[in-house]
Amino acid sequence: MRLRLHRFRLSKAVPLAISRGTTSAVEHLLLELEHKGLIGRGETGGFDTGHRHYDTNAIAAELEALELEGLEPQPLQVLEPLLARLSPPARCGLDLALHDWWGQRLGQPLHRLWGLDPGACVATSVTLGLGEPSAVLARLERWRLQLPSTRIKLKLGSPDGLDHDRALVQAVRAALRPGDELQIDANGGWDLAGARQMIPWLAEQGVVLVEQPLAPLLDAEADTAGFAALQGLAPIPLVADESCWDLGDLLRLAPHVQGINIKLVKCGGLSEGLLMARTARxxxxxxxxxxxxDGGLLNSGAAQLLPLVQWPDLDSHLNLIDDPFAGPDREGDVLRPAARPGLGAQRLQEVA
Structure with missing residues (x-):
């Protein structure tokens, strides 16, 4: 196997503000894994969850240090010790490239090889970042010009406090159309007392779920205790995101949450993502x-899992102005895994 790395920039049409800060552009890595005339591609990049940080330069250094001479892309099981030594985002990039190569070798999309049904896919949410109510409503209208936007995820955990969060919820609620769904993601922006106040109130507002109400903790026992302390406050699902990285975290949190958020760069790619999705169900x-x-290549890979997903949230590629890859197939606001082999991503432009 031969591995090549390319860096490329992804710029947002609209910067996204969450409780931890604002992002307008990122640098990602394109991995090209060549073997026997086929090239498998993967995408990855750095990210920060508040308690863990991964830098794109460090990820690139991990991947450039790999010794792949004499190795074969398949069987993937043979490569598990190599993958296990990598950080989650480095593992994600290589795992995606290996899966893309495998699907191309067999001439099939991954979801078909896994026996999944694209007809089971449901609408993705679109994200509204933190800001003044007028700006948040303007972002919603921009989304609606692009796709139906029937499922809306509103970021809360504002540094301006709970009153600002409540004002955002009330403003967005007033702009909802019949049948629209409102989800809340606090990105760990509340303390325990604030979460205890907000969750019952959000249930009264008709919110359908609350994601990561408390800041994630490196101490697994303390992290679990936080979710346990929020149980029974209201009949609304609590979803773990930054606290849930892999299957071990899923099993740890399962008695205390009603859902998990799988992100490929966080869990290490499709191998772990598929295992987590099936176990959670x-x-x-x-x-x-x-x-x-994430760009269109990474989200095309994630989309192969969509038939197993109740709450898709793969809208990042829809807010990019310079993505070298097209994202998953889309009908309205329903994303589907492509029928093309491997990850199914379509290249729009060359990466230097």
Whole structure:
């Protein structure tokens, strides 16, 4: 196998503000894995969850140090020790490239090889970042010009406090159309007392779920205790995102949440993502499939899992102005895995 890395920029049409800060552009990595005349591609990049940080330069250094001479892309099981040594985002990029190569070798999209049904896919949410109510409503209208936007995810955890969060919820609620769904993502922006206030109030406002109400903690026991302390406040699902990285976290949190958010760069790619999605469903948990500032290649890979997902949240590529790859297939606001082999991503332009 031969591995090549390319850096490329992804710029947002509209910067996204969350409780931890604002993002307008990122640098990502394109991995090209060549073997026997086929090239498998993967995408990855750095990210910050508040308690863990991964830098794109460090990820690139990990991947450039790999010794792949004499190795084969398949069987993937043989490469598991190599993948396990990598950080989650580095592992994600290589895992995606390996899966893309495998699908191309067999001439099939991954979802078909896994026996998944694209007809089971449901609408993705579109994200509204923090800001003044007028700016948030203007962002909603911009989304509606682009796609139906029937499921709306509103970021809360404002540094301006709970009153600002409530004002945002009330403004967005007033702009909802019949049948629209409102989700809340606090990105860990509340303390325990604030979350105890907000969750019952949000349920009264008709919100359908609350994602990551408390800041994630490196101490797993303390992190779990935070979610446990929020149980029974209201009949509304709590979804773990920054607290849930892999299957171990899923099993740790399962008694205390009603859903998990799987992100490929966080869990390490499709191998772990597929395992987590199937396990969560077997345990009766809802599955969200999310993204950071990810491009069309990475989201095309994630889209292969969409038939297993209750709450898709793959809108990042829809807010980019310079993405070298097209994202998943779309009908209205329903994203579907492409029928093309491998990840199914279509290249729009060359990456230097």
């Amino acid at each position: 077997r345990l009766g948990l809802g599955v969200m499939l999310g993204c950071y500032s």
